Amino acid sequence: MSKATLDAPAELRYVQYHSSKEKTYLSAIRQIISDDLSEPYSIYVYRYFLYQWGDLCFMALDEDESLIGVVISKLEPHRGGPMRGYIAMLAVREGYRGKGIATQLVRKTLDVMIERDADEIALETEVTNTAAMKLYERLGFLRSKRLHRYYLNGNSAFRFMLLIKEKSAAYEYEDEAQPQLPIRPPST
Amino acid sequence: MNFEVVKDLMADFSKLSSAPDHHDVRQQHHSPLPPQSKSKRIVTQNVTSEFFAAASALNTGQLVKDEYFTLFEAVGALEIMDPKMDSGFLTSGESVEHDYDVLRELLPEEVLGIMDQMLCFEMTWHMGHPLSQSLFTSAYIDQLLWPDPKTLEQARFERDKTSGPGNKLLHLVLRAYCLGLVKTCDFVRRRIMSEHYYEEEDFVVSLYHRKLLDDFELSDISTKIEDAMAFVTKEIESMDRPFRDALLNRLQLRKTLLSAVQSDGFLDRQRARLWERCLELLPMLSQTNKLGVPIENSFGIKIQRKLASSVPPRPIVRISFDEALSRLSGICQNGRDAYRILDSQAGTRLMTFVLTYQSRIPQPSIYIRCLLQSLVFSEMRVLGTISLKQLLFDDFEELVLPADILVDPANGDIEAPQDPRFQISKRMDAFVTKAADCFLNISRNLCLNRSRLRRILCRDAVEWENLQFDAEGIDTELRKYTKEEPIRELSAPNEEIWSFPLSSWAYYYKLRQMEWIVQMGFELDIYQVDELAGMYWYLQHLASTRLQHIERIRTFSAHRLKRIANPTLKQKTSFRRSFSFLDFATLEASATQSFAEGLSCLFSFLAHLGLIPAPYHPLPYGTPALRYSLRVQPFLSVSLPEVPSYPEFASRVSLHTLERDAGDPSHQTASTKIETNDQAVAILDFADQALKAARKDWEAISKTKAETARCVGCEDWWRASVKNIVRACITANIMIATSKKAMSKAASQDAREILKVEVAKSNELYHAWWMVPRILPK
Numbered sequence: 001m002s003k004a005t006l007d008a009p010a011e012l013r014y015v016q017y018h019s020s021k022e023k024t025y026l027s028a029i030r031q032i033i034s035d036d037l038s039e040p041y042s043i044y045v046y047r048y049f050l051y052q053w054g055d056l057c058f059m060a061l062d063e064d065e066s067l068i069g070v071v072i073s074k075l076e077p078h079r080g081g082p083m084r085g086y087i088a089m090l091a092v093r094e095g096y097r098g099k100g101i102a103t104q105l106v107r108k109t110l111d112v113m114i115e116r117d118a119d120e121i122a123l124e125t126e127v128t129n130t131a132a133m134k135l136y137e138r139l140g141f142l143r144s145k146r147l148h149r150y151y152l153n154g155n156s157a158f159r160f161m162l163l164i165k166e167k168s169a170a171y172e173y174e175d176e177a178q179p180q181l182p183i184r185p186p187s188t
Numbered sequence: 189m190n191f192e193v194v195k196d197l198m199a200d201f202s203k204l205s206s207a208p209d210h211h212d213v214r215q216q217h218h219s220p221l222p223p224q225s226k227s228k229r230i231v232t233q234n235v236t237s238e239f240f241a242a243a244s245a246l247n248t249g250q251l252v253k254d255e256y257f258t259l260f261e262a263v264g265a266l267e268i269m270d271p272k273m274d275s276g277f278l279t280s281g282e283s284v285e286h287d288y289d290v291l292r293e294l295l296p297e298e299v300l301g302i303m304d305q306m307l308c309f310e311m312t313w314h315m316g317h318p319l320s321q322s323l324f325t326s327a328y329i330d331q332l333l334w335p336d337p338k339t340l341e342q343a344r345f346e347r348d349k350t351s352g353p354g355n356k357l358l359h360l361v362l363r364a365y366c367l368g369l370v371k372t373c374d375f376v377r378r379r380i381m382s383e384h385y386y387e388e389e390d391f392v393v394s395l396y397h398r399k400l401l402d403d404f405e406l407s408d409i410s411t412k413i414e415d416a417m418a419f420v421t422k423e424i425e426s427m428d429r430p431f432r433d434a435l436l437n438r439l440q441l442r443k444t445l446l447s448a449v450q451s452d453g454f455l456d457r458q459r460a461r462l463w464e465r466c467l468e469l470l471p472m473l474s475q476t477n478k479l480g481v482p483i484e485n486s487f488g489i490k491i492q493r494k495l496a497s498s499v500p501p502r503p504i505v506r507i508s509f510d511e512a513l514s515r516l517s518g519i520c521q522n523g524r525d526a527y528r529i530l531d532s533q534a535g536t537r538l539m540t541f542v543l544t545y546q547s548r549i550p551q552p553s554i555y556i557r558c559l560l561q562s563l564v565f566s567e568m569r570v571l572g573t574i575s576l577k578q579l580l581f582d583d584f585e586e587l588v589l590p591a592d593i594l595v596d597p598a599n600g601d602i603e604a605p606q607d608p609r610f611q612i613s614k615r616m617d618a619f620v621t622k623a624a625d626c627f628l629n630i631s632r633n634l635c636l637n638r639s640r641l642r643r644i645l646c647r648d649a650v651e652w653e654n655l656q657f658d659a660e661g662i663d664t665e666l667r668k669y670t671k672e673e674p675i676r677e678l679s680a681p682n683e684e685i686w687s688f689p690l691s692s693w694a695y696y697y698k699l700r701q702m703e704w705i706v707q708m709g710f711e712l713d714i715y716q717v718d719e720l721a722g723m724y725w726y727l728q729h730l731a732s733t734r735l736q737h738i739e740r741i742r743t744f745s746a747h748r749l750k751r752i753a754n755p756t757l758k759q760k761t762s763f764r765r766s767f768s769f770l771d772f773a774t775l776e777a778s779a780t781q782s783f784a785e786g787l788s789c790l791f792s793f794l795a796h797l798g799l800i801p802a803p804y805h806p807l808p809y810g811t812p813a814l815r816y817s818l819r820v821q822p823f824l825s826v827s828l829p830e831v832p833s834y835p836e837f838a839s840r841v842s843l844h845t846l847e848r849d850a851g852d853p854s855h856q857t858a859s860t861k862i863e864t865n866d867q868a869v870a871i872l873d874f875a876d877q878a879l880k881a882a883r884k885d886w887e888a889i890s891k892t893k894a895e896t897a898r899c900v901g902c903e904d905w906w907r908a909s910v911k912n913i914v915r916a917c918i919t920a921n922i923m924i925a926t927s928k929k930a931m932s933k934a935a936s937q938d939a940r941e942i943l944k945v946e947v948a949k950s951n952e953l954y955h956a957w958w959m960v961p962r963i964l965p966k
Contacts, residue, residue: 040272041263048262051253074259110809127713137716140807142818146712148639149316149389152502156639158714163814173647173822176640 012068012101014108017050017057025059026050028067033091049074049088056085058108060092060101068096071105075113082119082167085110090132103135110139110162119165124150124157136160266500273500275493286488288327290345293355296431299362300480302328303438304473304509305487306369311512313373314519314553317505318392320495323373325487325504332366333398334494340404340412343367356419361435364416367401367409368442374400375449376555382566383558384632386640390554396495406450413443434476441469448523449555454562455530455572463524470517477509515553522552526560530571532901535583536769538564538571542634544902544909549951557635564631576624577617583627587696588689588741590766591759592748593670608669615669619662619690626655630697642708645701646822652698653826659691666690675747687744692737695828699734703727703780705822711956717947718801719819720959721791724784725841726820731781733829738777742770772896779885783917783958786878789871790920792841793927794961796868797939800947803841812838868939869931876924883917890914909955916958923963930965942966 017025026046034040050057053074060069069092078084087109092101113121124147125132133143141160150157246252266273278284294302306329309322323329328345337343344363345354377400380391387393401409420427420435427435448462492501507515525545532541542564546552552560564570570579581595589595599613626648633644666672667686674684706727709715715723749755749763794800804812813834823831832840889897890910899906927943934942944964950956 040270042265042267042270042273044262044265045259048253048257048259107808114809138807140809140815142716142719142815143714144818144821145643146639146714147389148386148637154316161818162810163818164810166814166817167821173643176643176647 011063013061014104015059015061016108016112017054017059019050019054021059022050024065025067029059029070029072032067032070032093033072033089035094036091046072056109056112058105060105068093069101069105071102071109073109073113075116075118078120078122082165083117085113085118085121087121087123097131102132103139106135106139114164119163120167121162121164123160125160126151127156127158133158133160136162264498266498275497275501284490284493286327286330286490288485288488290327290331290486291354291358293353294358294362295481296357296427296435297479297481298483299357299365300431300434300438300476301482302326302362302480302486303365304477304480304512305482306366307516308507308509308512309487310369310373311515312505312507313392314376314515314555315507316389316391316554318394318502319373320394320396320492320497320499321502321505323369324396324398324495325489325491327486327488327491328362328366329370330491330494332363333370333400336399337401340367340401340408343401343404360419361416361439364409364412365439365442368413368439368446371401371404371406371409372442372446372449374402375446375451378402378451379449379454379562380555380558383561384636385554385558386637389640390637394497396497398495406446410443410446413439413446417443430476430479433472434479437469437472437476441466441473444469448520454559455566457527457530460524460527463520463527466520467517467524470513470520474510474513477513518550519553519556522556523559526552526556526563528901529560529563530901532571535579535586536898537900539631539634540898540906541902542631544899544906546634547909548905549956551638554637557637561632561635564635565628570628576628577620580620580623580627581616584689584693585762586766586769588687588693588745588766590745590749591752591755591762592689594666594689611669612666615662615666619659622658623655623690623694626651626694627697630701638708639712642705642712642714645705645708649698649702649705649822650825652694652701653828656691656694656698656828659694660688663688663690675743687748689744692741692744695737696734696741698826699730699737699829702823702826703730703734706730707957710959711950713950715819717791718795718803718805720947721788721795722803722816722837722841723819724788724791725837728781728784728788729832730829731777731784735774735777735781738770738774742767745770768896769898772892772898775885775889775892779882779889782878782885783882783913783920786875786882786920787958787960788841789875789878790923790927790961793868793871793875794945794963796865796871797943799939799943799945799963800961804838872924872927872931876921876928879917879920879924883914883921886910886914886917912955913958916954916960919954920958920960923961926963926965 015021030041030043030046049072056071056073056075058071059067062068070089071087072089073085073087075083075085087106090102090105092105110121121141122144123136123141125136127146137160139162141162143158144161145159147157147159149155268274269277271277271279306323306326309326312322313319331345331347332343335347345358377393377395381393385391417436417439420432420439423432444462444465448459448466453459487504489501489504529538529541529545532538542560545560546557551557563572566572569575574582581597585592585595593599593609594612594616596609599609599616602609602613604610629648633641633648636644663686672687674686676682676684706723709723745763745766752759755763791800795802804815806812816834816837820831890907894900894903894906897906930942931939942965944966946962946964947959948962950959953959
């Protein structure tokens with residue numbers, strides 16, 4: 001258990017998302033995430049994740065039920081191979097950072113992914129985002145690749161990976177000749 | 189309002205949004221008038237009411253999604269009426285068109301200002317930003333290129349009139365500059381597209397349905413620039429000298445740049461002089477920038493709307509003039525230097541050149557990297573002159589087959605199938621066909637951006653594995669035609685050892701690239717601090733495998749030389765060259781091995797004392813073994829050398845104890861006490877020995893002649909790089925001394941109270957491949 005987790009404010013509640021909560025929370029979720037982004041995601045991106053993997057989305061709520069942090073993820077076979085979890089978005093409201101809230105949110109989503117038989121879990125962070133990198137490294141993720149100019153602002157990314165199960169082949173590099181366009185959120 | 193319903197309908201709406209004529213349809217969706225298409229074959233129909241009817245059948249939040257609607261589509265989707273996503277969205281009273289009069293008369297200082305602004309945007313395009321966020325936001329460029337000019341004469345600012353307002357500075361000077369600029373972009377883009385590059389991460393090729401004057405001749409455009417220069421030269425009355433000189437400087441630069449990038453004859457060494465000439469023009473460009481007056485509103489984001497694109501409006505990317513100039517200067521220097529590759533001659537020297545050239549910091553820009561790829565190989569020739577077969581035969585000869593019948597070019601002349609030479613030639617040609625791409629790709633891959641390079645090396649490891657396997661088959665077949673006699677060792681006289689020359693060649697390059705994969709990991713900051721001991725151990729393991737392999741090759745070459753009764757001068761030269769290569773490769777592999785071993789031991793020592801985290805220490809998720817497994821994944825497709833199992837690795841690196849495996853998250857065990865930790869002292873001694881040996885080896889390398897080090901053509905950069913490694917090595921030796929001193933002084937203390945460790949990022953090191961930690965007394 002990391003030190004940061006122990007400092008987390010006791011009054012926060014960590015709640016799994018459900019489509020019944022959409023009216024209450026979707027616009028707050030969009031807001032908290034787009035606060036960190038120069039270019040917004042369309043509503044389709046949120047729907048894409050929440051409709052298909054609502055159970056992998058967790059929200060941190062304070063005593064007034066207002067949204068302090070959120071994690072949005074997915075879980076599906078990766079290129080017909082292993083079951084891959086993917087942490088797509090993670091945001092904590094400014095003023096609440098450095099208290100282990102993000103770590104808690106990530107652990108919640110990781111636990112559900114593992115329960116749902118994930119083989120591996122992946123995500124990207126900007127190479128300059130040391131706080132995020134530390135968070136994932138403390139949990140057991142490794143940097144597996146560097147992605148040149150991955151974000152729209154020209155910044156590069158690290159792909160982080162966590163193996164849950166032993167992996168047999170080196171398929172991970174088969175598609176290296178492809179452009180790295182597909183799963184690219186706008187940058188902060 | 190969100191039109192978040194069905195993908196196909198949404199796509200139709202987004203089409204509407206890209207055509208500025210149809211805004212009002214979107215803004216006032218009650219309007220019954222469907223937009224009328226000019227094409228008679230397309231009948232348009234207003235679907236607004238059907239759309240709303242269909243949408244009303246769904247609840248908010250309900251998603252209608254077919255399997256083809258992937259995350260890619262979701263991320264690419266636009267929301268109409270959101271000003272951040274809808275490029276056609278206008279606030280009330282806002283006009284559709286960019287409001288700038290391109291036909292207004294310009295003052296000399298304004299022309300200068302606009303030219304320099306354009307140069308900045310040209311450079312942001314070179315940096316990888318799209319034209320839509322750079323040059324294509326210029327009202328002047330827009331006016332020249334749209335509608336698409338059918339003749340060069342049509343590429344002018346007054347598109348619909350024969351003569352209109354504006355002055356000669358506009359119509360003659362700025363136009364010529366713009367034509368030269370656009371045509372330069374055309375050549376640059378075509379060069380990049382003809383080579384390996386990655387869309388978006390390296391460069392964006394999209395032209396948004398425009399053309400970059402590709403139908404027009406360079407000579408015609410050059411003439412326009414010359415006409416403009418003649419005009420400026422004569423304008424003594426109306427323009428002060430500094431303005432004239434500044435304008436002439438920019439026109440001259442345009443003309444020279446255009447010639448430097450043109451496709452025809454790019455293999456001519458004289459191109460280096462054109463790049464040099466551009467460089468000579470830059471100081472004056474820099475000095476006269478202050479004379480110009482930038483015209484900010486001649487660039488506008490609204491011009492993006494006229495471009496055929498499905499992406500949301502994106503901000504104009506601006507850089508300072510100084511930055512643009514430094515980028516341009518980098519391109520010119522690297523363009524000039526790239527031609528030195530033609531002096532490198534092929535083979536191992538070519539590879540050293542590309543490796544050394546591309547390892548410089550900052551890495552050359554994408555255009556230059558593609559130019560270098562073209563110089564390496566184009567029109568089926570390496571460096572413009574050498575065939576692939578020559579390239580490979582030369583390399584086989586240097587590494588494994590000095591003066592061997594297998595690489596005798598005369599074999600190809602034999603037509604009688606019963607002649608062994610005919611059979612040899614047939615098989616060697618087949619192998620060349622298989623190996624050529626792999627071999628050439630090493631040099632071409634080295635031109636990729638560094639992140640890609642590492643990943644492509646990971647991907648290609650399996651290609652080399654397969655090539656080595658194929659080569660083994662061919663080697664076995666060739667034996668009967670070369671009448672090879674196996675070597676038998678005294679210790680095992682019944683065991684036949686065969687030379688396997690072609691597979692030895694493939695194995696050598698496979699090992700070399702595997703080392704690069706690990707080294708690129710250091711350069712790209714892929715490894716965490718706790719992994720460094722293990723990764724340097726793995727690097728030394730690869731280098732020592734290569735050393736053994738070089739010895740094996742040498743044994744067979746020496747054996748063969750002994751059996752030649754009276755070697756000819758040609759044979760002697762060939763053997764000498766091969767042994768010189770093997771000697772240098774031995775030195776280089778040994779230097780790599782000892783430096784890597786020394787660092788591995790040093791990091792291991794630091795971990796033992798709790799000064800850095802223990803390698804693969806337990807963490808909340810995954811296991812140490814799984815993390816190791818992820819780390820060695822690029823090598824799992826390679827059977828030789830086999831990847832050590834985790835227990836083997838852990839014991840070799842002597843870093844991991846079973847108790848820690850059992851789940852104790854703390855790596856801060858009792859062993860951090862110096863006096864109780866004999867093992868740490870022993871490891872430090874190992875590190876000391878290895879790093880002393882490394883320093884000796886690297887110093888020997890730094891004194892090697894260029895011809896021996898295969899660094900002809902890039903000697904200065906190569907020496908600079910080796911010098912940095914020597915510095916890193918010396919620093920590592922100093923760190924050992926610091927550690928020893930501290931330990932002897934404070935034998936009963938906790939090491940963490942007397943020493944602290946800093947591990948810098950790769951770009952703060954003497955050399956990015958050698959992560960020497962800073963160990964400081966507290």
